[in-house]
Amino acid sequence: DAKTTQPNSMESNEEEPVHLPCNHSTISGTDYIHWYRQLPSQGPEYVIHGLTSNVNNRMASLAIAEDRKSSTLILHRATLRDAAVYYCIFHWGNSGNTPLVFGKGTRLSVIA
């Protein structure tokens, strides 16, 4: 069962920042927060992950609340190619043998 809560859908204008929220109140101290996205008819694509500190990479930024019970994925300038379903997942960080379990995610629409 999904343990994260995300809005079903969000909409953004092109070239504007997007903040995608995620609640994960049952997260434990060793769980990493992962974000993946899935474009139509494709497999999921890694976006970013973190443990406690905020993280930045070329795709996005991840802001993690101090109590780690929520996080926000930030797309600094949305493009039409960012239209996808975004999944927030927390996962035990000490084993590569356990799978990611997907919730329903947030469907992001980007308007030109």
Add this chain to the structure above:
Amino acid sequence: GAVVSQHPSRVICKSGTSVKIECRSLDFQATTMFWYRQFPKQSLMLMATSNEGSKATYEQGVEKDKFLINHASLTLSTLTVTSAHPEDSSFYICSARESPSGGAGGEQFFGPGTRLTVL
């Protein structure tokens, strides 16, 4: 990043036939691969965990005799849908992490998916 491939990308078959889907890690070794299924407008559902050289672990409700998984090498896992029926029509996606530890909290790489249509 690492690449996971799937073959075929799309398959159409008649009811009652068996279909094999291959999942390969192209530039890394994976002792563990995962198989997911996705129905239209729904999220990915984990079907099974495939372990190299041993039996797969299936999620509750997934029939192991219907969905045969073989992980014969560190770069190849196969999913065979036996006696496929229209309700098995779905998007099948495999995934893997690098071995041995995969990196704590590290990236899980996904294949592009295989769309199965059973007539």
